[in-house]
Amino acid sequence: MHIAEGFLPPAHAVAWTIAAAPFVIYGARQVVVTVRQHPSAGPLLAAVGAFSFVMSAIKLPSVTGSSSHPTGTGLGTAIFRPPVMAFLGTIVLLFQALLLAHGGITTLGANAFSMAIAGPWAGFAVFFALRRAGVGLLPAVFALAFVADLVTYVVTSLQLALAFPAAEGGFAESLVEFLGVFAITQVPLAIVEGLVTVVVVRVLIQVASSELLKLGFLRRKDVPAGADDEIVEERA
Template sequence: MLFLALGIIVTIAPNAYAMHIAEGFLPPVWAGIYFVISIPFIVIGLKHIRKQTEKNGDLKMLLGLVAAYAFILSAMKIPSVTGSCSHPTGTGLSAIIFGPFISSVVGLVVLVFQALFLAHGGITTLGANTFSMGIVGPIVAYLLYTALKNKNKKVAVFTAACFGDLATYLVTSVQLALAFPSQTEGLMHSFIKFVSIFSITQIPLAIIEGIVTVILFEFITKYSSKELEILGGAR
């Protein structure tokens, strides 16, 4: 089913819009800054993956599942603002199960594949897109899940996925505002413009992502309880 979904996405993906922040859309200085910021998270995430998978090779299957989930969800785009689109992110699930650092690697891999094979996002904007979708979004999702999981796990998963998604677009709005401040009314005016337009499509998408993530998390809890017990964080 996952391969079928990927095939459908590749087949119907239009070229009129680019998902995430489009290739070449950011000035080189800003593009470089986000690469530098993102690198430490990726390095730590790779170390965490190596450590976890050495303990139990079955975790690779679960990691592949959450990566496929993020790929499929974040490939469902709705044109929103010039140079970007609204879409679910899917990285909240990996943050809940594996934590934020591994999620940064998941986000990076998803974004690379989408840039190369779907013409969504881009290589020059990979650092910026990884920072918003693969780093900040998962950190917010992880912190919310950790704070709420002992009270109501389903509410914790929904809240984490929903607000992790929204955090991604809040950061994207900041990134676009910093790169393209209004010449007459300043940075804040640009930020308000970007975040307001994003919110029209992103709020309902975030709610939908929260619901779908709860359903998938329940499935994983039922059939991968051993792996979750090894990881510890999502019990």
């Protein structure tokens, strides 16, 4: 979920904005660096941003009475790394707040921290560890998207529990309650998001392998025969 406009106490909204700001500012600088070093990466940046916008705008009713949605941050995190996704994800959340009333301006910092920062970094840590261990690209991408989705909801639950501790049991009791609201729906949703992300990556490998090689997302051995033949032959 996106935390709705005005839902957080002002002090919490400000604190999460301050916490998210350094990541977003650094991410903006990394976007500039990426475009300067790889001018042809612009369309791919736009594509991963659009993917996150569409995926995270899908609202699915939860069996607990709330609603859940994918985050779509795994794709951009895998290709461009978490700092870039922190900036792109924040832009996605800003446009959703302005155009779809999904989330809010006062809660933008909190939503950015959970969906554009915490989720991508946790997912990328798993992705990096799996790749270092010799796990294939697509399984690692699936794990990244799955973990990024789940961690987003864990952090959102933590944010809500901090803002609204239970009268009995305090923060811990409130955290368990908020986690329980999303757990039943979010686990299968995270699996679906992982599978969708893998499908998109497979398509990109076929049509944009040269750019993915330049960005360091692909290794030469990951490029299948016949994918982007002209550039692959130049790099062989």
